[in-house]
Amino acid sequence: MAFDETKHDYKVIGTRPVRPDGIDKVTGRALYGADLSAPGMLTAAILRSPHAHAKIVKIDTSKAEAMAGVKAVVTSRDFGLPEDQDLRDTQDNCMARDKVLYDGHAVAAVAAINAQVAKAALKAIEVEYEKLPHVIDVDDAMKGDAPLVLEGRALETVPEGWSQNVTNYCEFGHGDLDDGFARADLIVERSFKTGATHQGYIEPHACLASMGPDGRGELWCCTQGQYMVREVCAGIMEIEASQLKVTPSEIGGGFGGKTTVFIEPVALALSRKAGRPVKLVMTREEVFRASGPTIHSSTDVKIGMTKDGTITAARADLRYSGGCYPNGTCEMGAQAAFAPYDLKAVRTYGWNALTNRPKEISYRAPGAPTAIYAVESVVDEMCQKLGLDPVDVRLKNAADKGTKSSYGVTFEDIGLKATLEAAKAHPHYTAPLGPNQGRGLSCGFWFNFGGNASVTLSVNTDGTVNVTEGNPDIGGSRASISMIAAEELGIGYDRVRTIVADTTSIGHSDTTDGSRVTFTVGLATIKAARDAKTKMCARAAALWGIDPEAVEWVDGAAQPSGPNAGKFPPMSLAEIAAVSFQTGGPIAGHHESNADGAGVSFGVHLCDIEVDPETGASKVVRYTVFQDAGKAIHPDYVEGQLQGGAVQGIGWALNEEYIYGEDGILQNPGFLDYRVPVASDLPPIDTVILEVPNPGHPYGVRGVGETSIVPPLAAIANAMSRGAGVRLTQLPMSPPRVLSALMAKG
Amino acid sequence: MVKVTIMGALRHAIDGKAEVEVEASTFKELIDKLSAEYPGLKPQIDRGVSLAVDGRIYREAWLTPIGEAREVVLMPYMKGG
Amino acid sequence: MKSIPVSTTVNGDAVDFVCAPGETLLDALRNRLSLTGAKEGCGTGDCGACSVTLNGRLVCSCLVLAAEAEGAEVGTVEGMADHDKLHVLQQSFLDHAALQCGICTPGILVASKALLEENPEPTDEEVRYWLAGNLCRCTGYDKIVRAVQDAAAKMRSA
Secondary structure: OOOOOOOOOOOOOOOOOOOOOHHHHHHHOOOEOOOOOOEEEEEEEEEEOOOOOOOEEEEEHHHHHHOOOEEEOOOOOHHHOOOOOHHHHHHHHHOOEEEEOOOOOOEEEEOOOOOOHHHHHHHOOOOEEEEEEOOOOOOHOOOOOOOOOOOOOOOOOOOOOOOEEEEEEEEEOOOHHHHHHHOOEEEEEEEEEOOOOOOOOOOOOOEEEEEEOOOOOEEEOOOOOOHHHHHHHHHHOOOOOOHEEEOOOOOOOOOOOOOOOOOOOHHHHHHHOOOOOOOOOOOHEEEEEEEOOEEEEEEEEEEEEOOOOEEEEEEEEEEEEEOOOOOOOOHHHHHOOOOOOOOOOEEEEEEEEEOOOOOOOOOOOOOOHHHHHHHHHHHHHHHHHHHOOOOHHHHEEEEOOOOOOOOOOOOOOOOOHHHHHHHHHHHHEEEEEOOOOOEEEEEEOOOOOOEEEEEEEEEOOOOEEEEEOOOOOOOHHHHHHHHHHHHHHHOHHHHHHEEOOOOOOOOOOOOOOOOHHHHHHHHHHHHHHHHHHHHHHHHHHHHHHHOOHEEEOOOOEEOOOOOOOOOOOEEEHHHHHHHHHHHHEEEEEEEEEEOOOOOOOEEEEEEEEEEEEOOOOOEEEEEEEEEOOOOOHHHHHHHHHHHHHHHHHHHHHHHOOOOOOOOOOOOOOOOOOOOOOHHHHHHEEEEEEEEOOOOOOOOOOOOOOOOOHHHHHHHHHHHHHHHOOOOEEEEOHHHHHHHHHHHHHH | EEEEEHHHHHHHHHHHEEEEEOOOOEEEHHHHHHHOHHHHHHHHHHEEEEEOOOOOEEEEOOOOOOOOOOOEEEEEEOOOO | OOOEEEEEOOOOOOEEEEEEEOHHHHHHHHHHOOOOOOOOOOOOOOOOEEEEOOEEEEEEHHHOOOHHHOOOOOEEEEOOOOEEEEEEHHHHHOOOOOOOOOOOOOHHHHHHHHHHOOOOOOOOHHHHHHHOOOOOOOOOHHHHHHHHHHHHHHHOOO
């Protein structure tokens, strides 16, 4: 039988069923990283550097090892030296080798019979440091005389003349900038700085490791990718991937922060040495000091515009620091910066510089929010100066199908104009504002990715279906995958159960990142279901004694494809499944592939804020998100992504920031001082989902998870400029910064 | 022959040009030939690149046909959160 | 230091355990009684993921000593459902998709239940201020507030 590539009449897609893992999560039964225990289990703890930058002269663990109840102590000496540079950096980040590169860098770890003994043992470890000068700010780090975090790590693409801290350089764009700026009636050039933020997942990193002296091990952990954990840990532990079984727990938030390892190799090494299972859970302070913040940035943007609002030329220079190891996040920022615009002349330049901060790891659309914040702030300022409507100016310059993007790729069907028009038509856009209130908007963008996925779909003899997949469910994906399987098979949602498997139960799947799961795993599920349908049609054909090609699948049943095929009553999935043992054996469909065709996603956010002129405190009073989802499989969880991303962006804009002292020590490693938005800070977050189908997916699905964190930064800055008359060029726009801007304005 | 747009930071390796023409029918052939003909591109290719073919981004998909493509863009290896 | 024996009531069941003098109620619930529904998100009373009730009062169990549970009544998320019947709030959170990752959900459910016992008809603002001690990083709180309000309406008309 053949299948139409696209599908439009849906029975399950677009409905809002209850998620299959829901009851476990509202009753406290769901097991997260720290919730599993094992017989004979030890408790581990990690000793961390109190210095921003120091040479490790000596580590003496003998007193700790001699303590009653201490079963193993490890330092970098207990790990090999991986050949691969990225792997070596990851390992060095898990356990410092020669130098500590940031406040909180791990130097030793202990496994003991309980947490109290483990903590006491950490105090008994003697570390001799030789303090080195440190550098925290990206602009300082790029200067020729800056203290060097690491040496010899600059890629060949970095031009000469920079500090060795500059490791990455990139450049994108097209057209003649000089000519473009010459044609402009107004040119605005501004510089911006943004603080580093943390993903802020509520569940600290946690794992339970069990490893024998023969190199076989098991690992239970909260991660966005069990296969990633397996490859990285096997590499660091110098064992074969097949010998390490990694089971992903339920995951208590990730947002990109759980796409690498921080503690897992340490727990495995302790377990190997102690010969017992080891549980290792980070404290919140450790999460802030030693797990994935974002880059912090310093950006210059220059835009030329004619009086009617046409952008004639645009340039951005993005200086990012992803902490103490090289990373390429500046590349994504430089590609995303002007993505919403159709520009004849555009250039973006990106640098990454090393600083004595923790290793950056992805956070929702990594690199994009800070770049687009700077661009969208300047565009808004130009609209104000020229007296133009901010939506009209964006519509006038908006990227569309056929636009050659600033990063070189020509767009297929995209939904930017649709979201802008929806924003303009929405009552929010013209609603009256109160005193001290302002309204701002910003566009946002993310690439979205496909990648590898493996899916097995087993048809049970009672007519139900199990879907086995390999991507941790971080926000309702098991519901979406079950819905897709039900839709394809023509059966009820309640007939499908989807599980996320460990690394030994199904083939490789890439990490849950890049807004890829509903797109990629969904695509693999569609294909696995079609594989199963082909097999079920063949079973029916065999029973009817007709050619399998003469059977088609309609409404959950095999039926002869036309009058010439023969006259047989349809056989439902349940009927075929019931006799599967008698007609050839169990039936399963499967699909494994590296998917392409993930469509980019655009969004527009509209927000009203109120600024207290006495204190500089600002409050978001109304917020509406418009985003193109391509096709919303489960609209509740699409809305949830839009709302959650918007609120993380609001936190980035108004409060969240890594604050360092002169000594290079992180001053706010806790939720009291690193303040994420709480319920009383926020209004309802309204959402409008647009559906401009992605031509690369049979249902038109686009990833939705990341774009939503991109627009809030500029939307709020723009609202503040219009409401309070001050344009802040540094994030977060915390009350003291806003107040001093208000006072400077007078 | 397919025309490949090369990202700015790598243009020093292709004599300052923005595009190169390569005889290649797949992603794999393309990166092999680019590495051979322009050794300055090899370190980036070895670190990982993505390829956009007529607007779609591919990561690591060596067998992707590009012979008929209107537009091929070499990009850094892309990652997300 | 000597361990302390504690006799207490958890979700209506009489239980005994021994704990270290400095041990938190959260650790005792999780590690000694295998009630892992309450989560440790911060250990400093800032995130509310460990919310339980102690003699009817909403507390962060990471800030309460296990020994303080002596003779008290402790309520956790595991005690919200009545056998196979979910609490109205639990069902409402499912129906409104008021959770994504679910790690904050036990604490928010316990806190919401305490709110509605004190104030059966809260305004949205009262819900938001009551839950200001419970961090959720996934949802932006919008669907949580709707779920609580819908549950409150159902409980009032029950």
